[in-house]
Amino acid sequence: GQMERQLEGNNNKQRLKQQASTGSTDTLTEDPDVISDPTSDKQYVRGRLLGKGGFARCYELTESTSKVLYAGKIIPKTRISKPHQRQKLEREIHLHSQLAHHNVVQFLDYFDDDEHVYIILEICNKKSLMHTMRQRKTLTEPEVRFFLLQIIEGIQYLHSQNVIHRDLKLGNILVSDSMEIKLADFGLATRLEFDGDRKRTICGTPNYIAPEVLEKIGHSYEADIWAIGCVMYTMLVGKPPFEGSTLKETYSRVRNNKYNLPFSLHSSAKDLIKQLLNSKPEDRPGLEEILQHEFFTRGFTPTYLPPSVCHTAPRYA
């Protein structure tokens, strides 16, 4: 919607176009009410729709015997009819299924039938930070620290597994019932094969695209650091740093490192954002370094936030 474009930039326009061109059959195909996993004999009863992505619809699923609630991504096979689309999904499943960390959405299972591919995931009942930002517009510094700490911990884990997420954005940062951050959507993620390996291209358009990714000169883990900077900026300012009225304009701003730091931001927040949004990937701070920055060390970080922060600013007593 409008707010998503405002918060995450123009790439969504392009995604909508992609969706239209792949033939949006959302309203035509019926998703099954009960889903059976032939390999484990488990049955899942479909509940409410949690959200829609480029390929998938995501529902609440209840496992029949245990009554445990999961999130289930249902991907119509018509959406992955082209070999490269199928390969991309297979890579996403392969990569995600090997990950296990409390700040990464847990992958539990996948299976398929004639019409759909199903992916069973840990459920994140508090939706995404995109939803939170829609309601809140901006977050307070303590909240930003609270969320960023967990985002960084999740990214630290991914990088330790040689994985670059490459599409970190508010909509892919999910929140559990206990207000824990869970990184999601490994559709653009990749694993580096060896030390010093660099990727040249991405099959897709990351929202918070780093300049080195845009220029196709080779990119690595620092692309995620850039995205952390964009996420931090958006949480504090209420709009993304490089947003233009067209994708072309946004990309030109990214190339020229053209963004404004509102006067109202504290100097430590401004300083950290500047470091994260450095054009040169090699000059961006590492994850450990970010945590040592005075934005984190000098400011108060709550150990717990109530779910009410999804819609209302907390008052720190």
Ligand code: ADP
């Ligand atoms: P796609 O890979 O097709 O883009 P996404 O992974 O982005 O699909 O999922 C679509 C939407 O479903 C997300 O934006 C989010 O709102 C919701 N969603 C995805 N995974 C979960 C989950 N584990 N728990 C709750 N909601 C989820």
